Amino acid sequence: MNIAEIEGETKGIDVTVKIVSLKQAETKKSSSQGVYYYGILGDETGTMPFTAWNFPTTLRQGDIVEIRNCSVGKYNDSLRIYVDSRSEVLLKPEAEMNVKRVYRNYKIKNITPKDLYISVEGKVSDVIKKNYEKDGSSREVTYFTLSDDTGSIRVSSFGREIMEGRTVKIEGAKVSEYNGRYRLTIFENTPVIMIDKAFDTGKTYDISDVNGPVDQISLAGFAIAISDRSGLLRRCNTCRKMLDDVRCPDHPDDGFFLDLFASFILTDGSGEMHSTCGKAVLSKLLSLGEQDLDPMKTRLTKREVLESLKKALYGRPFLMKGDAVQGENNLNYRVKEITELDEKGISKLLLEMEADLA
Amino acid sequence: MMQRKRETARWIFSKELKDTTVVEETKEGEGRPYIITPLGTRIKRILLCGSVTSRNVEENMTRLTVADPTGSFYLSIFQSEYTPEVKASADTLENNSMVLVYGRINPFKTNEGALYFSVNPEMIIRADSGALNYWSIRTAHLTRRKIYAIREAKKNGAGDIENLVKLGYSRDEAESAINSLKHYGNYNVEAFLEALSMAEKSLVSGGKNAEVRDYILGIIAENSSDGKGCRYEDIVEAASKKDIDQSTVDEVLNILGSDGEIFEVSLKRYKVI
Numbered sequence: 001m002n003i004a005e006i007e008g009e010t011k012g013i014d015v016t017v018k019i020v021s022l023k024q025a026e027t028k029k030s031s032s033q034g035v036y037y038y039g040i041l042g043d044e045t046g047t048m049p050f051t052a053w054n055f056p057t058t059l060r061q062g063d064i065v066e067i068r069n070c071s072v073g074k075y076n077d078s079l080r081i082y083v084d085s086r087s088e089v090l091l092k093p094e095a096e097m098n099v100k101r102v103y104r105n106y107k108i109k110n111i112t113p114k115d116l117y118i119s120v121e122g123k124v125s126d127v128i129k130k131n132y133e134k135d136g137s138s139r140e141v142t143y144f145t146l147s148d149d150t151g152s153i154r155v156s157s158f159g160r161e162i163m164e165g166r167t168v169k170i171e172g173a174k175v176s177e178y179n180g181r182y183r184l185t186i187f188e189n190t191p192v193i194m195i196d197k198a199f200d201t202g203k204t205y206d207i208s209d210v211n212g213p214v215d216q217i218s219l220a221g222f223a224i225a226i227s228d229r230s231g232l233l234r235r236c237n238t239c240r241k242m243l244d245d246v247r248c249p250d251h252p253d254d255g256f257f258l259d260l261f262a263s264f265i266l267t268d269g270s271g272e273m274h275s276t277c278g279k280a281v282l283s284k285l286l287s288l289g290e291q292d293l294d295p296m297k298t299r300l301t302k303r304e305v306l307e308s309l310k311k312a313l314y315g316r317p318f319l320m321k322g323d324a325v326q327g328e329n330n331l332n333y334r335v336k337e338i339t340e341l342d343e344k345g346i347s348k349l350l351l352e353m354e355a356d357l358a
Numbered sequence: 359m360m361q362r363k364r365e366t367a368r369w370i371f372s373k374e375l376k377d378t379t380v381v382e383e384t385k386e387g388e389g390r391p392y393i394i395t396p397l398g399t400r401i402k403r404i405l406l407c408g409s410v411t412s413r414n415v416e417e418n419m420t421r422l423t424v425a426d427p428t429g430s431f432y433l434s435i436f437q438s439e440y441t442p443e444v445k446a447s448a449d450t451l452e453n454n455s456m457v458l459v460y461g462r463i464n465p466f467k468t469n470e471g472a473l474y475f476s477v478n479p480e481m482i483i484r485a486d487s488g489a490l491n492y493w494s495i496r497t498a499h500l501t502r503r504k505i506y507a508i509r510e511a512k513k514n515g516a517g518d519i520e521n522l523v524k525l526g527y528s529r530d531e532a533e534s535a536i537n538s539l540k541h542y543g544n545y546n547v548e549a550f551l552e553a554l555s556m557a558e559k560s561l562v563s564g565g566k567n568a569e570v571r572d573y574i575l576g577i578i579a580e581n582s583s584d585g586k587g588c589r590y591e592d593i594v595e596a597a598s599k600k601d602i603d604q605s606t607v608d609e610v611l612n613i614l615g616s617d618g619e620i621f622e623v624s625l626k627r628y629k630v631i
């Protein structure tokens with residue numbers, strides 16, 4: 001049986017497959033101490049994860065094997081091959097096989113590291129190239145942002161040229177988590193296909209739809225519960241740490257600069273999101289200039305800034321754009337743009353909501 | 359850092375709160391109970407928006423009535439050592455002030471056994487008509503989705519959560535639909551949809567709904583002191599002076615009637631309750 005032919009849970013099947021990846025783990029059950037294996041099996045038609053309770057210990061990644069009398073079950077919503085003591089595993093040392101990799105397609109907003117390799121489409125922007133040293137030679141890594149109609153994600157490309165402004169489909173990008181954000185990594189041999197597709201960016205999402213980290217997502221709602229830590233703050237000129245006082249304990253002579261910060265909860269009726277924003281957004285919102293943030297010239301007090309922040313944010317609907325980042329306890333929305341929703345903005349949202357009901 | 363788990367504030371119309379009859383049992387020390395609304399929303403906390411239609415300020419407690427497009431919320435704000443600003447901001451409000459409020463729902467039973475709900479605000483913010491407009495449109499949308507999910511669940515007999523999720527409803531909406539069927543099998547969701555459409559119509563006419571409603575309520579109150587009730591013709595005539603057309607009057611009378619704010623004493627004669 002080919003992997004592509006497996007359509008649902010079944011028992012007693014035989015497959016000839018290549019071991020695409022192989023990992024070992026210890027069984028947690030106290031009754032039967034031992035190890036089991038898991039990973040991915042593949043043939044010319046596709047791939048499937050597997051779990052083997054019983055597996056020859058000398059098998060290696062890349063080996064081709066015939067597995068007789070294995071079963072297929074469901075785990076975490078996806079099909080999986082199970083090998084147990086009733087199965088028989090035979091090594092095929094002479095055989096050759098080109099495994100067809102099939103990756104699940106993801107919208108950027110829905111990417112999770114549950115699938116290690118995925119397929120994704122989007123438009124390339126913010127391309128930056130950097131050099132790094134490896135094995136004594138200089139190599140190039142390209143960083144870029146990939147955006148579809150649901151959000152954006154940063155991608156690191158090792159050894160693959162990427163053109164600014166192109167729309168691409170990437171097959172087999174590797175998903176990882178870094179600093180509370182999801183990232184993709186692609187390599188020299190990762191297929192990147194030019195496609196002709198326009199993405200309608202800027203759809204406003206329900207907070208309840210945002211289940212994991214994603215960059216550049218639009219949300220709308222009211223700001224409530226502005227934290228009293230918000231407003232004007234002092235930061236050390238050297239380490240940028242927030243100061244309770246006029247001096248940094250570690251750099252007492254280095255002075256400080258003034259910064260703006262806000263922490264609040266965004267509510268849209270579908271859920272709530274811890275949100276923060278910084279100087280770029282707040283100086284615009286509060287119409288503060290460089291003078292106001294100059295520690296020598298400013299006449300502003302912490303209390304005044306907090307009060308005017310509350311006045312500006314409370315009781316008005318806003319459209320926001322920013323990055324959802326995984327924090328210790330919850331997602332944190334780092335807001336990069338804030339616009340008050342006027343009648344036109346509300347009508348536009350209403351149309352989006354109605355389309356969602358159709 | 360404030361990192362304790364917040365109880366999410368839901369956005370619901372006053373009608374959904376008013377029609378609620380289910381309060382979950384709590385064990386001792388568990389604090390306030392969850393209530394389950396007819397549309398299956400399981401909540402402790404609410405975010406509401408509307409305009410103040412009546413106020414009663416006393417030293418220890420301020421009571422406010424806040425009207426949304428489907429009826430009224432009743433707010434009780436106690437003098438508190440920890441959050442004195444809440445009562446202070448409530449006391450500065452006037453009739454027709456627009457407010458955005460989040461707070462805890464407080465169920466209470468009268469001696470006769472009737473169940474009522476008041477809201478104990480944790481925050482009262484002055485809002486503008488844009489805020490009321492947005493809140494109402496958004497709440498109407500969320501309410502409509504809940505009703506559609508209930509309809510769908512009814513179609514499938516008892517309905518199940520996975521099925522509804524597959525149809526595009528959020529897990530929350532699916533759970534609400536199942537809750538609604540479980541606790542309010544006979545609730546008239548179609549009538550709720552009608553109330554929603556009416557509320558939206560009044561919103562489209564410029565978000566002036568609350569003012570119109572108060573104005574008409576005022577006319578009825580002024581002209582029904584003789585006990586016979588205010589005549590329909592008098593309401594229409596008085597309304598026309600404020601450029602309120604007859605069909606709007608009919609709509610508002612319907613809403614006021616279904617909210618229990620007025621009743622029809624005899625044919626086409628109304629009295630404030």
Ligand SMILES: [Zn+2]
Nearest residue numbers: 236239248251
């Ligand atoms: Zn420092």
